[in-house]
Amino acid sequence: MTHVLYSMAREEIMREEKDKVTIKQSETYEQKQLIQWCRTDKRLQFLFHIPNESVGGQGWLIRNRQMGVKAGVPDLFYPVPLHGYHGMFIEMKAGKGRLRKEQAAWIKALEAFGYKCIVAHGWEEAKEALEEYLSDRTDL
16 A cells, blocks of 8 residues: 555656646747747847756756856846836746746845846747837837
């Protein structure tokens, strides 16, 4: 009986891990689509990705923490001040993805510092937010 319960629990954990990988891959796909679209607009040449995902092993995590990588920092940053904001941060989510506590805390702090922050569920949502942020600016 214990063996069966252990086996069932292990299968559930493996399914959850697989789901996490699938979500991360989906977020990667959505972000790549957004970046591909951004390359068609010279005003977005300064948009860049903040590499804070944890894709490596323990050594990778330690090295990146030592280099200043912080959990929860949004995925993308556009450092151009517009509409009274200092710049714009974008956190990409796929499907029904939700913010982690660290991400919500970073977004709250960045907004308090005068940055526009959005959580985009899919690249089209991020595109719309960027278009709105860039509205009335053709000179960049």
